[in-house]
Amino acid sequence: MSALSQRREPASVRHSAKVIDGALAMLTVVIFVAVAFATGVQSPWRGPVPVIPLALFLGALLLVRRRWPMAVLSLSIAAIFAYHLTSEGPNGWIWPIWAAYFTAAATPRVRWVAAIGVAQLVYSAVDFRWVIDRNMGRYLIHTVGEALLLAFITGAGLLYAASLRWRDRLRETDGRARAAEERLRVAQEVHDTVAHTLAVVGVHLNVAADTLEEAPAEAAAALRLAQDVRNRAMADLAALIDVLRTSPTGTVPQPDLASFGALVADARATGLEVTLDERGDPSAVPATCAVAVYRVVQEALSNTLKHSGATTAEVTVAYQPDAVSVEVVDNGHGSAGGAGIREGHGLAGMRERVSALGGTLTAGPVPDGFAVKARLPLADSSP
Numbered sequence: 001m002s003a004l005s006q007r008r009e010p011a012s013v014r015h016s017a018k019v020i021d022g023a024l025a026m027l028t029v030v031i032f033v034a035v036a037f038a039t040g041v042q043s044p045w046r047g048p049v050p051v052i053p054l055a056l057f058l059g060a061l062l063l064v065r066r067r068w069p070m071a072v073l074s075l076s077i078a079a080i081f082a083y084h085l086t087s088e089g090p091n092g093w094i095w096p097i098w099a100a101y102f103t104a105a106a107t108p109r110v111r112w113v114a115a116i117g118v119a120q121l122v123y124s125a126v127d128f129r130w131v132i133d134r135n136m137g138r139y140l141i142h143t144v145g146e147a148l149l150l151a152f153i154t155g156a157g158l159l160y161a162a163s164l165r166w167r168d169r170l171r172e173t174d175g176r177a178r179a180a181e182e183r184l185r186v187a188q189e190v191h192d193t194v195a196h197t198l199a200v201v202g203v204h205l206n207v208a209a210d211t212l213e214e215a216p217a218e219a220a221a222a223l224r225l226a227q228d229v230r231n232r233a234m235a236d237l238a239a240l241i242d243v244l245r246t247s248p249t250g251t252v253p254q255p256d257l258a259s260f261g262a263l264v265a266d267a268r269a270t271g272l273e274v275t276l277d278e279r280g281d282p283s284a285v286p287a288t289c290a291v292a293v294y295r296v297v298q299e300a301l302s303n304t305l306k307h308s309g310a311t312t313a314e315v316t317v318a319y320q321p322d323a324v325s326v327e328v329v330d331n332g333h334g335s336a337g338g339a340g341i342r343e344g345h346g347l348a349g350m351r352e353r354v355s356a357l358g359g360t361l362t363a364g365p366v367p368d369g370f371a372v373k374a375r376l377p378l379a380d381s382s383p
Contacts, residue, residue, distance in 0.1 A: 017066065024099050025059035032058065032096050048086035054079055058096060065103040073097070073104040073113065077120060084127065093124040094146040098153050105157025106164075113157075117150045225269045255294045257282045257317075263294070264315065267301045273312040274301070280319030289376050292353045293317065293324055296361070299350050300328035300372040309333060310369065323359075323377045331369040350374070 032055040036044060044051040057079055065072045076097040084093070094101070094117070104113045124146065131139045205226055208219040260276060267274045285293070297315055304310050310332030318325040347363055350372075354361040359376035 021063050021065065025062040028062060028096065028099065029055040029059040049079075049083045054083055062099050065100060069100070069104040069107050070109060070112070073100040073116070076100040077116065084124075092142070092146055093120055094150050094153075098149065101150065101153045102157045102160075105154045106161040110154065110158060110161075114154055117154065121147055121150060255291060256287070257285065257290045257294065259294060260297065260315075260317075263298055263301065267305065267313065270305060272301075272305060272310065275312075275314050277314070277316045278319070279317070282317075282319045284321075285319060285324055285378065289324060289357060289378060292357055292359075292376055293326055293374075295353060296326050296350050296372065296374050297328060299347070300363075303347070303372075304328070304330045304332060304370075321378075323375055326374040326376075327371065328373075329366065329369055329371040333365075333370065 033044060033052055036051040036055075041051055045053075058076055061072045061076055077100075080093055080097060101113065101117060104110075107113075121143070125143045128139060128142055131142070205222070208222040208226070211222070212219040260278070264274050264276045282290075297317070301313060301315070304313050310330035313328060313330040316325075316327045316329075350363075351361045354374050354376060357376050359374060361372070361374040363372045364370070
């Protein structure tokens with residue numbers, strides 16, 4: 001089967017292909033019959049191979065040229081041979097079936113197409129040799145013209161096939177690029193989920209270890225909270241990994257602004273005093289921006305729990321008409337000894353997320369603590 005028919009094209013493309021094939025069929029019929037009349041054919045319905053039935057046959061073959069290109073070419077050549085062997089009609093050998101040659105030349109069997117075309121040209125040159133003594137110029141125009149036409153048609157078919165292959169490669173490359181981007185996004189989601197979970201669970205385990213002997217009930221409660229956080233994280237990770245296992249173009253489950261409550265509750269359960277202040281209307285925030293806002297707050301709270309030694313944290317999210325501003329401030333020291341800020345994967349990932357949406361992010365010490373601030377424009381974050 002033809003490379004043209006093996007591709008799964010959209011319905012609109014298949015409809016256009018049918019229209020083109022129908023137009024080529026009608027054009028072949030009209031031109032073949034018109035040339036026959038113009039060159040002296042008197043009875044188009046009579047003879048061993050009548051002109052009009054032959055023209056209709058050649059046109060009908062073009063309706064299935066994409067599905068069976070070599071069969072269409074073979075039948076077309078056989079019909080032209082039959083016509084020339086049984087009549088003195090002046091119609092050419094190549095041009096009446098140029099569309100069949102073009103379609104076949106676009107398949108992997110182009111060498112066979114060229115060999116068949118050359119054989120047909122040789123035969124036509126021998127068959128037309130009686131004109132040499134009468135009109136040498138006409139003979140040369142006929143043979144050389146049809147040879148040039150065959151070369152042009154074959155070359156056009158090769159170029160068309162090459163363009164189709166190039167288009168397929170571009171589609172494949174684009175698909176791989178989208179899959180790689182999706183996997184990178186999944187990796188970021190995995191990092192954020194694991195980092196936050198380890199921070200929260202680590203705090204609960206420390207509480208359980210410190211109170212195991214003096215207050216077993218408090219230790220058991222801390223372990224249950226750690227188990228709850230762990231179970232939710234495992235569910236999130238299972239959904240993320242499922243995307244990688246099934247389809248590279250699958251959709252990663254994403255948190256939204258409504259998930260702030262659970263995020264803050266997890267942090268509070270560790271003993272960190274967290275206040276959440278949301279200002280404005282979040283309904284106009286696009287999904288991509290909402291995910292970025294959530295991840296910034298999640299990573300900032302994770303860093304507070306893991307590194308700062310803070311006891312309080314204030315989360316402020318302001319929904320403005322043109323942007324969303326996020327600020328997470330704690331009363332910790334930010335990094336060991338308060339000396340320099342070291343950007344790990346979490347902070348770098350936050351900065352990349354925000355920058356990808358046209359926003360800005362800063363993180364550093366403030367009087368009596370550490371602050372993470374981000375601003376994400378709404379206009380640049382629409383999906």
